[in-house]
Amino acid sequence: MSTELTRNFSIIAHIDHGKTTLSDRLLEYTQTITERQQQDQLLDAMDLEREKGITIKSHPVAMKYKAKDGITYSLNLLDTPGHVDFSYEVARSLAACEGAILMIDAAQGVEAQTMANLHLAMEQNLTIIPVLNKIDLPAADVEKSKQQLEDILAIPAEEAIPASAKNGIGIEDILEAVVARVPPPVDNDDNLLRASVFDSIYDAFRGVISYVRVFSGTIKPRQRIKLFATDKTYEVKECGVFTPKMTKRDELIAGDVGYVIANMKSADEAKIGDTLTDSTHPCLEALPGYKEIQPMVFSGIYPVDSSDYENLKTAMGKLQINDAAFTFMSESSSALGFGFRCGFLGLLHMEIIQERLRREFNMDVISTYPSVIYEVTRTNGEELIVDNPSFLPEAQEIEEIREPMVRTFIMVPSEYIGDIMSLVMEKRGELTHTETIDDTRVMLTCELPLAEILVDFNDRMKSMTRGYGSMDYEHCGYRAAKMVKMDMLIAQEPVEAFSTIVHRDKAETYGRQLANKLKDVIPQQLFVVAIQACVGGKIVAAERISAMRKNVTAKCYGGDISRKRKLLEKQKKGKEKMKQFGKVSIPQEAFIKVLKND
Template structure:
């Protein structure tokens, strides 16, 4: 093993699609960590989903050995991080395990919303930031603008920037040399006891829980008895190793090392991300400064399509919770959908990815209910309760006000899209606090918007209005009172809890009408006329009818008097009336899937 002064821990941070994973591919090639014959594009993106979508979902650690120009061989521990705002928690965890960060900026796009957010995350953790302007070989690259933005927006001197191209392999040695020269050696190594930070973990059905850890002081080796400081769980270490990028067993992990350890822990819930691991004989007295507990912002119900798959779904969400601390869940049941889970996510992409992983990795077919956020409901007795499911909203007579979560958004857009974006923000009940001109072609809007309004289509519409050049980063703001109501959908006068939503009173009618029309279209024709209604309290605000199947009872009347046909039709009418009183409409599960998917 290399000694501590010659170890460097750093991560790559950037906006979505600025070339982080491609650059890490070149670093792996340049340091001969991965042989050329087994090298693939986006090598560190191990999930099919990541390769398909071209995004990084999980941060991936890898240890490289680099013989620097000063003749010394350095051990470089690299973490490739996601760029999307929904995965900023992954980024903060990686930053906690590093001393330096390579900040990538796309030469054609310049500094974008998530670039700023990730740079500030790195500054707040006192990391050394190395700016790299990537994709300089593109015909549309504008280096002067990027260097100017680096100084104006991020306050980083432009002479520190390294020009590179991950695709063409330009500037790779300059980046490695800058990491060796500028990133400080591992910190807090002189602490007397062993301390390691758990920054990720995964579940292996043969070996149990495998924890990814960064050792700050002391060492970990097979046979050590260790203790998790947050909950006092003690366990024996079975194996330790590093990532190259596959797991490779080693004798011990010394101070400054990034690797994994396998222990006797079989229950995924026992190891928390952000926990400190220490030796149980010589316990550390204080935990490492982990990172803040994350609060999910978007909630939805997940239910198995086949009720027999409930246990499989339960195992799937338990394992995903292990290596994604930002995902939370609890059991719930619905009259229409049976048993399932109420799940919390950081955002819509996060929700989509988790659902896709459940389908693919755990082979469970699922339905998800309409996404909602956490509301604060103030009741007449002064009690404030949190409601994340519209079904749990108390009786309107007991409520003084409902407060909804707001977000503070920074939206980077081209100048010519200003009018369209302002009308989009107004449509979503948002306010623009102020605008900043970034350069001759781009502006940044600082807005406050209700989180509920941006859940479904805000990002898509932002991209289409700005032709793909707009970007947004947001953080949770305060809770603000609004005129919110619970809208229920009644099928044949029975409320269906899966379609209940909390909406703003001004938008309730439009949303109700759209949902009724969609349901009337999707529910198969019934033997009697079925009304689908949207209601707020006892007031019906929208209605539509499901098509009626009608048997031709007059087909056997050949000629004769009209009164014979009238008699048969009246008899049918009486039968329909009776059927309507006792009949029940069973909504097929694929109708739920279609409605919830199109929403």
């Protein structure tokens, strides 16, 4: 089909505003799938996506649509994730499109992630088609949503299409708008092959399968291609499109979104964002790539059984090709053995990776407490990047520690503004800007340390606002802070696995929590065991595990009391001696209980 009749578009929205439901309806309406194939969340291939009701991977699909003008168009749809952790997936999908459907829940209105995804689309100069979804709900307020479109997003209200993806209302109007408003792909006059690799998956039998958007030229089987990043050449074995299953084609032409299987054997050969071109007649320069994704959260992942180390390494390599934002490198711990230091985009991303390791590769893993990257200036002027507490220099060698900051946009009903402000202050954040969205909602712009919003910030914000609050964040540099390394001493011995970098003001609270947790999981010894949280040689919190008592006087049935005293004195001396030489061996189960995220 000619380039003029091709339309490439994405669906973007806040999480749970109905993107996947709309893509299901579009597939049904264009008869891309039969009634027999029909099921909810059709493009969500993973069990995890279905269970959690979220999209994790973007899924391309090619559809044929006969418009009202009688012409049949080829529509390439890329469904995108909605959660803030997966905004890199959204950016990659948008780079392969000319237009985007912006979905807004008519009952909820414009939310934080709606604005973030719209800005991503505008950076790529895409045509925006606003859709007001869920108009059939009793709580839907279409007029108010239209007003928000104009006031907050500066999009004319008359462009909005009212729809209900669940009940199939307005689907034809959306397809007609895509055909009429989204511009066709622009072909290059020189006809040299330029294709952008926007995703890839690993198949055990076929090797690496690259998802590509062809910008100019054609791709055919048996053609020799070259990748710009590695400068390696390959032979194309198969190419095709998604309908939504992989469907073989004789060629992919300019404007097509499809897949290419070349003889790539290992996971690291396909770089996401790379340009694919013909090896005999290559284009002169690569297409403008995607920005390199920087992990924001780090955590150690270790196999429960140390003999699974190599299997875990292979599993992570395969996961990495399906997820360009996931990074890992080998590390070892005296307590947990050999494992990996892994980088993630956020806490949900970390949870998804661990769950995929368990389900897809049958790996039983332990993860350490999540941490972030700190910038450290030593007294001799040397600059360090620290993502692991064990790499932090001694306190006397440190001139300054800088922690990563995030600019957070929180949209909440106005009656909860006081609760949210106190939460922000508790998390060492500061409110920089307040904006009234409409008569019921406000948007707070805050600057917070990334380490503080990692674990429970979003959950607490949701429960405080009864689920009506939404948030989005972006990295905004580093700031000097009073960060210290806190060690946990068990029987005067530091245990490396429990070391963390915390703010000086919160060290005592966190130390007490960890000491309490350890007290419950470390088994009793024959002597008193002291558990201490220590910052720079100073004990900030302590707990003790009482000694296991052996009844040494059980054999004395009366007689002089001095016999019992003699035995008790002997036991006392023995315990003192044991305290000096005794070692506390912490069982593996204790590490798993403490380090696994609650």
